[in-house]
Amino acid sequence: MIKCVIWDIDNTLLDGIYLEAADQLPDADRELAGVARELASRGILQALASRNPPEAADYVQAVTGLEFAAAECGWESKAESIERIAAELQLGQDAMAFVDDDMLERAEVSASLPDVVVLTPEEAADAPNWPQFNPEVITAESRHRGEMYAARRRRESAAQEFGGSREEFLRKAGTRITIGRGSQQHVPRLHELSVRTHQLNSAGEPWTQDELARLVESGEHVVPGVMLADDFGDDGLVGAAVMQTHPAGAYQVPLVMMSCRALGRGALDALLAWLCDAAAVAGAAEIQVPCLVTQRNVPMRLALAAAGLRAEPAEVAPDGRAIFSRRLTGQLPELPAYVEVRDRL
Amino acid sequence: MTAAASPQDAAAVVAELRQILVLISARTELAEVSADTPLFGSGVGLDSLTGTMLLRQVQRRYGVDVAAEDLNLDALESLSTLAAFIAART
Numbered sequence: 001m002i003k004c005v006i007w008d009i010d011n012t013l014l015d016g017i018y019l020e021a022a023d024q025l026p027d028a029d030r031e032l033a034g035v036a037r038e039l040a041s042r043g044i045l046q047a048l049a050s051r052n053p054p055e056a057a058d059y060v061q062a063v064t065g066l067e068f069a070a071a072e073c074g075w076e077s078k079a080e081s082i083e084r085i086a087a088e089l090q091l092g093q094d095a096m097a098f099v100d101d102d103m104l105e106r107a108e109v110s111a112s113l114p115d116v117v118v119l120t121p122e123e124a125a126d127a128p129n130w131p132q133f134n135p136e137v138i139t140a141e142s143r144h145r146g147e148m149y150a151a152r153r154r155r156e157s158a159a160q161e162f163g164g165s166r167e168e169f170l171r172k173a174g175t176r177i178t179i180g181r182g183s184q185q186h187v188p189r190l191h192e193l194s195v196r197t198h199q200l201n202s203a204g205e206p207w208t209q210d211e212l213a214r215l216v217e218s219g220e221h222v223v224p225g226v227m228l229a230d231d232f233g234d235d236g237l238v239g240a241a242v243m244q245t246h247p248a249g250a251y252q253v254p255l256v257m258m259s260c261r262a263l264g265r266g267a268l269d270a271l272l273a274w275l276c277d278a279a280a281v282a283g284a285a286e287i288q289v290p291c292l293v294t295q296r297n298v299p300m301r302l303a304l305a306a307a308g309l310r311a312e313p314a315e316v317a318p319d320g321r322a323i324f325s326r327r328l329t330g331q332l333p334e335l336p337a338y339v340e341v342r343d344r345l
Numbered sequence: 346m347t348a349a350a351s352p353q354d355a356a357a358v359v360a361e362l363r364q365i366l367v368l369i370s371a372r373t374e375l376a377e378v379s380a381d382t383p384l385f386g387s388g389v390g391l392d393s394l395t396g397t398m399l400l401r402q403v404q405r406r407y408g409v410d411v412a413a414e415d416l417n418l419d420a421l422e423s424l425s426t427l428a429a430f431i432a433a434r435t
Contacts, residue, residue: 166370166394263393293416298397300393
């Protein structure tokens with residue numbers, strides 16, 4: 001499935017060449033800009049890679065009405081630009097498509113990054129009909145994904161200029177985290193999160209909509225969801241967990257997941273604190289999180305360690321999982337002041 | 346490779362780690378943080394983001410992959426435990 005389309009500017013998204021404009025800058029290429037907007041509405045990110053000055057990106061944004069999740073304008077090779085965008089958006093190369101009218105640029109990208117899907121503008125015009133550009137579920141969060149990434153770019157550059165601590169920045173940015181129990185309306189997004197999250201995912205496998213629909217109704221489970229917003233933008237439902245509320249002694253948490261957009265914004269720590277608190281209030285003595293141990297989800301293990309969960313014994317089972325647990329006595333992890341807890345989301 | 350690292354090595358590593366911590370957290374006051382202050386929790390407040398950055402720097406600088414060797418990340422208890430973990434492997 002393609003998660004990001006990276007567009008060239010000259011004679012691709014623009015009907016002409018930006019730097020060769022005499023007195024009037026070229027207009028948007030109507031057909032391709034329409035394709036980009038259509039794909040964006042399906043939750044596929046749009047980005048730019050162009051040998052142009054950075055102002056060109058702002059101009060293309062203005063004439064196409066698109067919000068670009070990333071823009072690499074400069075004189076380096078397109079392959080280097082694509083690698084940077086992949087790192088910035090934390091996407092695999094096989095989740096990216098690249099569109100350029102220039103045959104040599106396409107050849108260079110195909111040779112250096114064989115997993116990237118490389119398209120001519122003509123092929124791109126037809127791409128909305130192809131299965132890899134048609135995600136199975138489209139949620140409110142996916143429709144606004146481009147805007148959220150654009151907000152993220154603004155937030156990150158403000159954070160760099162800020163200079164103070166991360167926590168001070170989160171307060172200054174008006175960070176608002178809301179945690180409450182999810183219901184049927186959240187099921188498509190919960191499924192999508194289970195498919196798309198990797199770095200902050202304890203289960204390491206997708207959960208079906210049917211399973212999740214059953215769990216939000218189940219009297220023996222709670223499914224807390226986490227909404228995240230700040231003055232830069234509203235990220236919607238960014239994370240969730242599934243907690244089994246029986247047997248009474250030790251509550252099991254077979255799933256904890258969080259979008260990487262929420263990384264460093266306190267949302268996962270808040271969710272783990274909520275789980276500990278909810279289990280303790282219900283009288284459980286212990287909470288257990290079976291976690292698939294991979295190189296990719298080290299950030300999840302860091303959050304578990306920060307919340308005081310440990311694997312005892314410190315061993316990974318043959319299925320690749322270790323059970324991280326903590327007793328619910330003594331000082332439990334605390335919710336930051338900007339977290340609002342509700343009964344229902 | 347020697348079995349045990351000298352105290353001087355560990356102290357030098359602590360000083361370097363402190364600098365890394367200041368860089369990734371953008372908190373200058375951490376230049377004074379004691380070697381035994383807990384990294385998780387209110388002291389330094391390491392989280393998934395800053396923790397990942399710290400582990401990446403440790404791997405780049407010392408060639409030690411803490412996450413691969415230490416399931417519970419106990420090495421991240423404090424700067425002194427992390428320095429000892431590194432010193433024992435370099």
